[in-house]
Amino acid sequence: MFDVVTGGAGFIGSHLVDTLVAQGNEVLVIDSLCAGRRETIARHIDGCKVRFVQTDLLGDGWQEHIEGADRLFHLAADPDVRQSAINPDPTMQNNIMATYRVLEAMRLHKVPELVFTSTSTVYGDAKVIPTPEDYAPLLPISVYGASKLACEALISSYCYSFGMKAWIYRFANIVGDRSGHGVITDFIRKLKANPAELEILGDGKQVKSYLEVHECVAAMLFALRAREMVNIFNIGSEDWIDVRSIAEIVAEEMHLPEVKFRFTGGERGWVGDVPKMQLSIERIKSRRWKPELGSRESVRMATRDLLKS
Structure with a gap:
């Protein structure tokens, strides 16, 4: 299995990389290191278990590296909810535009499967708690939540237009x-x-x-057993x-x-x-x-x- 992980030097991404390497998968990490840290996966890079490309998804030159991948885990994002209310542009660029560019690269290089990390904030001030995946209407109250919901819509459209499969995970607070x-x-x-x-x-x-990060990664990989065209799961504690x-x-x-x-x-x-x-x-x-x-x-x-x- 050849897996690509964008944001693989970040918090959740680096824990995911640990697990994928332990499973014996070939792993490519794409990360700008704007928020991630190379040292979180350095042992895998130094041990030739992971290939690492340091680049911004908004730039070019990384796309050809995903050729032949079986699955792409797209975790790279601007996660700062508070800052998105002060300066929305980085959230728009690093979430929506970066996701669009990932989808385009997947389409052009025929990568069949995408795993996307979304957020509970897509639900906004939900009137039903605990909130199920089919809750509606989805009315985010933060720019960050809106950007993730826009990404979900893009992913769904690409799956139905170009025959991809996707897993969208709406996270609680992962710690x-x-x-x-x-x-x-x-x-x-x-x-x-x-x-x-x-x-x-x-x-x-x-x-x-709140959910501990190792449990989050376990849930992400477990839910890959679902094989619909677009699979949406909440991931959190009870x-x-x-x-x-x-x-x-x-x-x-x-x-x-x-x-x-x-x-x-x-x-x-x-x-x-x-x-x-x-x-x-x-x-x-x-x-x-x-x-x-x-x-x-x-x-x-x-x-x-x-x-x-």
Whole structure:
């Protein structure tokens, strides 16, 4: 099996690469290293288990490298929800345009299968929680969520127009070792700078689902057994945790029992923040996969791993 992974030096991508290499697959990683780090996959590159092309998907010269691939995992994206409300252009370019260019390269080089990492934010402020894959209407409230939904539409159109197959995974909050953004890394960074006080965006009552990254990768590969033209799966845990509880876990793991919490106030932590999110994972559970960890356990494990790194 010849797999291509865009964004393969990033957080989820590097863990996926670890698993694909362990399975004995031929792996090509395409990453600009704008957000990813070469050292996350350096041992595979140095051991000739992975070919690495450092380039931007918005440029040219990478397309011929995917010739002969069996499957392309497209994880490269601009993941910053908050920044997309300040400067939308990088999100538009790195998500929508980059995905279009990937699809065109696949069409021209006859790569038959695409795996795309989408997001729970495509659902917006869902009225049904846990939210199933067939929930409608999809009304994202962030530019980031809108960009991912646009990518989903492009992928569907290419599958039906050009005979490709696709797996679209709508993620809950994925956490763990090598993560470079998100609430846990934000709290750790703030507490290292000021161990006496922690600023928490919003009122701390936002509740969301969290899943540890190794379980996420396992679910991604498990769901490849579905063989429709376009396969959409939610991937997350079966519960949720509030932001204040995450802060308490991080402070506990950093041995800071006296830290003071300071809330910025409001239901949303930032523009585009969804205050309540839990995905229904009944579709993937019906195929006999379910997570072993809940949100609280995933957050604690991720905190410990990040503090060790």
